[in-house]
Amino acid sequence: MEEVRTDMTKRLTGLVTVGAAGLLAVAGAVPAAAQDGTSIEMIAAQYTVDMQPYFDDLAARFMEENPDIDVTVQVVDWNNIDQVVTTRIATGEPPDIANLNYFAAFAADDLLYAADQIVDEATVNDLIQGFRDNSKYEGVEYAVPDLASDRLFFYNKAILEAAGVEPPSTWSDVKAACAAIQESQPGIVPLALPLGPEEAQAEFLIWTGGNGGQYFDGENWVVNSAENLETLEFLQELVDAGCTQPNPGSFDRTAGAFTLFAEGVVGMLNGAIFLPGELENTYQSDVDWGVVPFPAADGKESITLGVQDYFFGFKKEGNQEAIQKFLSFLFIPENYAAFLEAAGGFLPATVSAGESMSEDEFLAPFIEVLPSAIFYPSDQAAWGSVQGAIQDGIGAAFVPGADKQQILDEINAVGEG
Numbered sequence: 001m002e003e004v005r006t007d008m009t010k011r012l013t014g015l016v017t018v019g020a021a022g023l024l025a026v027a028g029a030v031p032a033a034a035q036d037g038t039s040i041e042m043i044a045a046q047y048t049v050d051m052q053p054y055f056d057d058l059a060a061r062f063m064e065e066n067p068d069i070d071v072t073v074q075v076v077d078w079n080n081i082d083q084v085v086t087t088r089i090a091t092g093e094p095p096d097i098a099n100l101n102y103f104a105a106f107a108a109d110d111l112l113y114a115a116d117q118i119v120d121e122a123t124v125n126d127l128i129q130g131f132r133d134n135s136k137y138e139g140v141e142y143a144v145p146d147l148a149s150d151r152l153f154f155y156n157k158a159i160l161e162a163a164g165v166e167p168p169s170t171w172s173d174v175k176a177a178c179a180a181i182q183e184s185q186p187g188i189v190p191l192a193l194p195l196g197p198e199e200a201q202a203e204f205l206i207w208t209g210g211n212g213g214q215y216f217d218g219e220n221w222v223v224n225s226a227e228n229l230e231t232l233e234f235l236q237e238l239v240d241a242g243c244t245q246p247n248p249g250s251f252d253r254t255a256g257a258f259t260l261f262a263e264g265v266v267g268m269l270n271g272a273i274f275l276p277g278e279l280e281n282t283y284q285s286d287v288d289w290g291v292v293p294f295p296a297a298d299g300k301e302s303i304t305l306g307v308q309d310y311f312f313g314f315k316k317e318g319n320q321e322a323i324q325k326f327l328s329f330l331f332i333p334e335n336y337a338a339f340l341e342a343a344g345g346f347l348p349a350t351v352s353a354g355e356s357m358s359e360d361e362f363l364a365p366f367i368e369v370l371p372s373a374i375f376y377p378s379d380q381a382a383w384g385s386v387q388g389a390i391q392d393g394i395g396a397a398f399v400p401g402a403d404k405q406q407i408l409d410e411i412n413a414v415g416e417g
Contacts, residue, residue, distance in 0.1 A: 038322040039070040040096035043085055045309065046077040047343035054342035062329050069322045082384075094314040096323055099146060101309045101378070107137035108381035111314055113323070115141035118313040120328040126350045131308050134375045143310035144327065145349035147340060150304040150366055150373055151206055152291040154271040156264065159188055167292040168268070169302070171210075171234060174295050178243035181267050192257035192269040193235065193244040195398070199253045201376070201390040206270055206305040207231050209374045210296035215386065216377035221415030223386065224408035232397050232404045234297070239398060249395020262287060270294065272307070273366050277345045291365055293372075306373030308349065382415045389414040 044055055055073035062071055074095075076084050081100065088094050094111065097118075106112050115135060116124050123144070124132075131145040155167050163180035166173075178190035195203055205215065211234075213227035222228070238244050245251055245260070258275065260266040262283035271291075279285040293302040311330075313323040330339060336353070340346055347366060348354055358367045377383050389411045397404045 038068060038318060039072070040319055040322045040326065042071070042073045042097035042099070042326075043081065043088075043095045044073055044075050044097075044099040045081055045101075046075045047346075050342040050344075051075045054338060058330060058335060058338075059326075062326055065329075066325060069325065071322075071326055089314075094316075096316060096319045097311060097313050097327065099309065099311055101307075102376075102384045102387065103135075103143040103310050103312045104137045104379050105381045105384050106312065106314070107140075107142040112142045113313040113315055113320060115144050117320055118311065118323050118327050119144050119331060120324065123328055123331045123350075126331075126352055128349055128351055128354060130306070130370070130373065131349050134306075134308060134378060135310060137379050137381070143312040145308040146311050147343055147346040148306060148308040148349050149272045149274065149346050150306050150370055151202075151270055151272055151294060152304070152365060152369065153268065153294045154261070154275060154289050154291055155268045156261070156266065157288045157290050158264075159185060159267040163267075167290065168295045169292065170295055171297050174268075175238070175241075175243070177268065178238065178241065182242060188265055188267055189245050189260060190243045190267045191238060192251075192260060192266045193238065193248040194251050194253040194257040194269075195235075195248045195395045196250050196252040196256070197391045197395070199391075200249075200394045201387045202305055202307065203253070203270060204228075204231070204390065204394050205374070205376070206294055206303070207235060209303040209305065210294060210300055212297075212300055214374065214377075215390075216380055216383075216415070221382075221386070221412050223390070223412040223415065224405065228408055229405055230297075232408070236398065236404075247398070249398045259283065261285075261289075273347060273363070274345045276362070293369055301372070302369075303372050303374050304369040306370065306375050308375070310378075380415070382417065386411065386415045 044051060052075040055075060059071040059073050063069065085095070085098050085100060089111070103112065127145060131148055132141060135141050135143040135145055153167065159181060160167060160177065163177065163184045165177045165180045168174045168177050174191065181188055181190040193203070208228045208231035211227050211231045213225055213231055215221065215223050239248060245256070251257070257266065257269050258278055261269050262279050262285035264287050279287060294304060296302040311327055313320070329335060336348070336350070340348055354367065358364060376387070393407060393411055396402055397407045
């Protein structure tokens with residue numbers, strides 16, 4: 001495992017470039033140049049500190065080839081990008097292109113171009129169908145997935161071996177592993193449970209998804225379902241038994257769960273494809289880790305959480321062709337490979353790149369579980385508000401004496417409007 005996780009993003013770049021090389025000739029087949037003097041602005045998410053340099057270089061090379069179009073890209077960190085974009089929209093000055101983890105509210109207000117208006121036909125046809133389906137609002141693709149990730153259950157090999165247990169596949173296994181770790185290694189946190197504001201919507205969904213729970217059932221918001229309540233109660237049992245760190249509702253992923261796992265004092269946690277790179281490059285950790293599919297409730301099917309973010313274009317007079325040319329330029333294989341590298345290591349959103357990456361030993365387990373992926377209901381206009389309510393509110397369910405059903409009801413009401 002040590003060998004396959006070394007320099008992951010460089011290998012990612014090579015795989016994507018080679019696998020998608022056949023599209024290079026057609027990826028540049030975009031409409032004729034936009035009208036003279038067109039200027040477009042993009043607000044992009046800061047996956048890593050490398051994003052602004054990447055976009056500066058991309059825009060410079062694009063403008064050299066397209067002197068009629070001026071492109072400015074502003075990279076904004078995830079803590080502020082939502083406010084920046086929504087404020088711009090509220091003041092009547094949206095960017096031409098935005099990069100966020102939701103889009104449907106903007107589509108509902110008729111602000112967006114369709115996906116085939118913001119990238120060329122070759123790019124549309126190369127996008128993974130499941131991610132295309134998750135880029136629709138009322139049956140129309142309004143966004144283009146920029147990248148994707150899914151989740152696996154990470155474990156510290158040394159801790160589980162010392163406890164004499166195998167990686168868990170069910171909730172009962174999780175309980176048993178926690179008890180064995182507590183008995184054999186006092187001071188070790190068996191399971192990191194980050195339900196603080198940073199990413200509570202993801203942590204809770206992957207647990208409740210393994211219990212048949214979801215946020216939206218295709219017709220109605222069901223955050224307050226029996227399955228979701230059962231999941232909260234199960235997680236509460238883990239907390240009460242000392243299987244997790246204290247105060248999961250105020251415990252975040254990056255500064256909390258990842259840090260403790262990197263230090264070798266956490267046995268198990270939910271992790272995405274970029275976690276190994278974080279462990280190696282950010283935390284300089286030498287933890288020997290393994291991965292398995294995420295544990296499910298007894299008798300239920302294991303799932304993974306498929307997460308994707310989006311590019312989308314705001315309708316303005318005279319900007320459509322320029323948007324399409326620039327985003328299609330980004331998806332040219334070598335440029336897209338560099339985008340994934342700058343973002344820190346994700347699954348690509350294109351079929352060609354995914355096929356080439358499936359033979360990679362490190363990436364294969366993540367690709368293997370993709371068919372079981374569930375997604376955020378990002379095609380619902382209310383999802384942005386519901387996501388915020390989950391991030392801000394679900395942690396309160398672990399305050400002593402909290403009424404878990406009431407908390408779920410209140411979050412559900414946000415979706416119902």
